[in-house]
Amino acid sequence: MKKLEGMHIRKLGLAIVVLVMLTGCSENGIRIHNDSSENARKAEEVFIKDKDLTAVVTVFHDKDLLTGVTLKTFSRFKKEKIEKELKKKLEELYPELDITVSADGKIWMEANKLINSDHEKDLGEKIDKLKLLLKEET
Amino acid sequence: MVARGLLTFKTTPSIVATGVTAGPLEKKSPFVSQFDKVYDDERCGLKTNEHAHAKMIEDACMIALSKVDSIPSDADFLLIGDLVNQMTPSNFSATTLGIPYVGLFSACATSVSSLVMAALLTEAGMSTCAVAGAASQHNAIERQFRYPVEYGAQKPETAQWTVTAAGVATVTPYKKGFPSITCATIGCATDLGMTDPLNMGAAMAPAAADTLTRHLAGHGTKASDYDCIMTGDLGKTGFELYKILIGNTGVDVKENFRDAGAEFYSDNPVFLSGASGAGCSAAVFFTEIIEKMKAGDYKRVLLIATGALLSPMSFQQGDTIPCIAHAVELTMK
Amino acid sequence: MDEKKYAQLEQQTSPKTPLLRNVIFAFLTGGTICLIGQFIALFYMTFFDFTERTASNPTVATMVFFSMLLTGFGQYKKIGQLGGAGSAVPITGFGNAVISAAIEHKSEGYVLGVGGNMFKLAGAVILFGVFSAFVVALIKTILVKFGVISW
């Protein structure tokens, strides 16, 4: 019985994850987590102005700035261009920081997870791992 | 008098027994109750499709012989054919049976061409007991002529389903109370430029129409003289075309026209245009027709087996499909 | 009756290809297969370290695995009859072509049969894929060299 229950819970968990992904992704919003000395307001303004974005998750940590964005459906065609432009804008605002911008769903998911979890100690490590992931070619 | 391709048998050799075996899918056929043996496994419990094919022929021959209380060593000739490369299944069954053997290939028209050869040998006094027939096995034929069996290609409505069946007949000199072969017409290969191997009915219809016209003119008969004029495996599409072609020549197309391919799986839509394969005409001719003749329903019938003489190579090289049709007339005296 | 007249008669008599029905079923079948692929990609992204871009490799492999099961249990040909190009064009159709040939030629042994005939149907796709990739890359490289376009 217990085994069965466990399976049900796992299945339910999976279903919830999928549901959250489906619904959560479509909500507009900007989430910013800042534990560095930089001012996050400037970035927020850039995000608000950009009409291609539907949601943004940004993590400021030490020398890293990780930004995951989701795009409007038809803006996805220009995904690479949008990523580059956004990165440029942020680089102008924060010349000190190592900036990573991605419209990849994985980064968006992981950045959300980073904010949700309160473990701040290995934040840097996790960001580095994501940067590595992005560099991988198919 | 010699007429081109027309044969008349004065001694009227008789079909004294038939043997028909079929695969598991043929249980869907309305003729299944008349088949002598239906396997539950399409490979008949053997390793390959080709072995099963040979086994089916062997069993059909044994059944056709046992019905006249004979064994293979009593038979004088074995005249059979199939569609696999170089007719290996027929060859292997001939090895097992040990009857003097000639392999015949007229594609799906082999059922009639072998019957005609058997009648000729009997007429000439060279044979007292000849076994003639044809067979096909779905998996073995499909993989050779089209795609692997499990390949998911979309077939059009004109496509036909190769049957798994073997039908053979034992031909002896005239015996009272059995259907006898009175005359026959050897067809000419006809090619009206059809190239679609998934619409073989359309390719074969002109050959069938041509042979029927020649038979009627050559032997001085009318279509209405026959209780049944059955074609081999034109399928629903080909049968329609054939009836139009025949109608154009001024022959009255009535209900005595039947097609074994179109009727083999009745109206089951999964089989699309109907059945095809050498075993299709053989299985229906040697059950439905012979039974009806013995029962007295049919007195005089004309069987026209049709065959598409293509190979996978000729199709890939972009050639057209030449077709053949042979006709044989049976009467019940 | 000559060939042309007969071809005409054949066109009139043979049942027409139900084009609209075929197109709709191809769209639905193909769309569904791709949708399943998207869910699998999401699965790999959520539970493993794959990005949207890198998830496509395991997704394709998983789809071919499903294709193997469906082909082996004799279901893929039914989907193929229903969906037409909808089941042939996705990578599962490529898998089906390879796998069905492999199963079919098992009777000739694993080396000559399976090995020799596996790409009987799908080999052409690989040939033209590789060759066109070569030609396209070559042309583009030359054009870039002469400064006509940039990467």
Next chain:
Amino acid sequence: MISIFITSFIVGGLICVVGQLLFDVAKLTPAHTLCILVVTGSVLDGFGLYEPLIDFAGAGATIPITSFGNALTHGAMAEAEKHGLIGVLTGMFEVTSSGISSAILFGFIAALIFKSEGKI
């Protein structure tokens, strides 16, 4: 992100519709159709149009066989970008497709465990 499921369904479906039209209108065999689609994918990538389509439609663009042409061309061009003309050649020998390797692997496994059956 829910929209990627919709776009993948529609784009994947439309690519298959192109295939169906090649079957039914142009009367091509499946093998010819697939070859044309693969070459199309490869040429589209040459113009840099296929990657945006993947960004737009996800699996709707990576699952159809066109992505196979795209993957091969992309690999060859990536090498060419690094090493110039010789890169086209070396790139050709490096490119792989998970579609081919998985089809080979699963094809062989299938041959080990399954038998073909002519059932309906």
